[in-house]
Amino acid sequence: MLIITTLSTPLLYRFLGASAFGEYAFLLSVFAIYMIFVSSGITDGVRKFLAEDRAAANWSEHVVGFYFRLAVVLAVVGALLLVGAAQFGIVGLTFGDELTIYFYALAALVITAQFRDYARKTLMGFGLERYSEPLKVLDKVGFVVVAIPLVYVGYGVMGALAGHLFASILVAAVGLVLVHRRISLSCVFSRPTARFPRKQMLTFNSMSIVLVFLLMSLYHIDIVMLQRFAESSAVGNYRAALTLAEFLWFVPLALQTVYVHSTSELWSNNRYRKITDLASRTTRYTFLLTAVMAVGLAALADVAVPIYFGAEAEPAITPLLLLLPGALGFALARPILAVSQGNGTLRYPIAATGAAAAINVALNAVLIPRYGMHGAAVATSVGYGTMFAFHCWSARLVGFDPLADARFGRVILTTLLAAVPIVALTTALPGPWLALAVVPPVGFVIFLAFALLVGALDPTEPFEILAAFPDPIGSRADSIHSRLEARLSGDTTRNWLQILLFVGGLSLLVSGLALGLLDASF
Structure with missing residues (x-):
């Protein structure tokens, strides 16, 4: 996925131009925030509860069927709300008439993306990462194969959205077939017993929605606010800087992906010492690997950005340097958050993420109107960085210590010494x-x-x-x-x-x- 993203992003930037790339980034940010309320509770819930080792009869079938029915209802309602917002002028009034047409494409994407993510997370809940992770690659490949040619021949932002639509349909179809091979999807029509923990699942869903909303606001609120106060070209260059800074996350993202459901089993068996050992060593390894990438990216920023995105993207160099410290902090917070999610007690992770998100929004509101994309970079970097501190506090309250074997001082010393040569x-x-x-x-x-x-x-x-x-x-x-x-x-x-x-x-x-x-x- 990293290789495909590395190759395709500069092509999209060049073919769309900084301004259209900014509009495209803005639309994806709005869509990502919207999909939190449509799918996040479902995707987190299905992989957590499938991973739990429960003795209830037909437990897996009932979990799959329960979340599938919920996914259908929320996808249809979510798509209709977007169509209504575009049809009755709400989108035009809020974001501008020129963006209204794109929201019809986003409405279709709501349905396809819902079942793409449901299928993938269901496979993860069964421990079938050998299927779920290649589907992510298939999604990227499907997007690139359709989007890049369409954008190149002049279909612009709509061509890029068409690529996302095609890829999500393909992945949803393949993923649901793989789920059906493990458990027949006829379980959608079976009703679980009265003892089935619907209330617990819905409570977890609602808490997951709050957590993911706060988390995604850290990713996207800067893009949305910058679109309001700056030109689309500035948004495009800022998105380019974010893209490079987010390369630091590919290992933490992989760990976060598997730790939610893999640590759920450890929590259910009360293996607290194993969880602490896993989390603290992960923190140390993540810090080491991410720090060396950050140092290298900072050292090469002046030469890498113009070569990668083109001369038009040179304004992205300074925001990139400002974003790197915060991106490093966020990289450390990701696996810690996933281990906390595996416990199922979300009030502390929500409080930690909420505190970082509030700092992020407040700083963006203060700095963007005055300093533009540089203000957004500073605000976002501070918001990202505070995630690590807050989630270390949250982890201790949940019941594990992510710093037990982190060797924090030694890793910092390593980074400072290595940065010089x-x-x-x-x-x-x-x-x-x-x-x-x-x-x-x-x-x-x-x-x-x-x-x-x-x-x-x-x-x-x-x-x-x-x-x-x-x-x-x-x-x-x-x-x-x-x-x-x-x-x-x-x-x-x-x-x-x-x-x-x-x-x-x-x-x-x-x-x-x-x-x-x-x-x-x-």
Whole structure:
């Protein structure tokens, strides 16, 4: 998905232009907020309750049927409301007459997107990620195959929306067939017993809607408010900056996707120590990986943005730099939020997300009218960043500690030490294409060396992670991990390793400073 998005987004930006790309981004933001009330309670609910190990008769069939019926009702009502808003002039009065025609396309997309997401999340609830995750890729491919040609030949924003419509129909059809192979969809017509926990499910649905609404406001309220106070070209460039900043989230998003239903089983079995260990190690790994990506993206921003989006997107460089600190904080909050959702007690995650969302809205309202997209970037970055702090507080109230093995100070020190040679290397290289080719791999090695040096990462941990991969990678990594564990069991060996890593890390830092000074002298 990351590869497809990386290739397709600059094409859309170039073919649509900054102004039309801004309108397209605005429409998707409005649609995403609207779909919260149509689908979020259903998609979160079906994957949570299917993942729970309950002894009730025909539990899975009743959960699938209950949420399918609810999905039909909400999709039809949601689509009719959008058609009515467009037909009776509410859309034109609120957003402008030129956008009204697009809302008819969004109304059709409400229905198709509802069943696309229902099918995918049902498969996830059954633990069938081997089907649900390729469907996400199919959705992206279907969109690109239809949208890019239509936009290129001149259909503009409507062509892009047609791509979304085609892709969601395709994924919904394939996904429902896969669900039917696991459990017959005839269960839609069966009625569960009186003991079926409808009230609990509807309560979870309503709480999920509130949580997702607050969460999605962090993604989209800046786009909606910026459209109100700035030109569409500014919205397009700001959306371009957000697109690059959101690349930091691809690993946290993957973790968030699976942690809701996978930790539901741990919570139901009262495995609190396992949950804390999982959450804290995830926080540390997420911080390490996201931090090195943020440092690299910041160092390469001046050369990457014009190459990626074109010269028209150069105004997006400063908003991108302003967004990166907050995007890093939001990346850390995502897996923590998912573990809290798996518990099913949503009042603390809602309070944490609500506090961050309120800060985000308030700052956007103050800064956008005066500073435009730069104000939006600052406001959104602060809102994103506070998510991590608030959700650490929420996690402790829910019953786990995401910082138990996070080694926060060591990770921060790793980031600061590695940033110096990475930025110096970027400055010293003569051309933009050479910098794009050299800095990411070399920067990763530099960062990894400092992580091992300061103890943010144990020497055996990379191989422990790789051991979970399919063969031949998994078996070889497991063998290396076992040998390293045996050799590093003594304190003396560990001390000598730390000394060697310190010398190597100091050499990297001095080399980076020398490169920077050498470049400055020229």
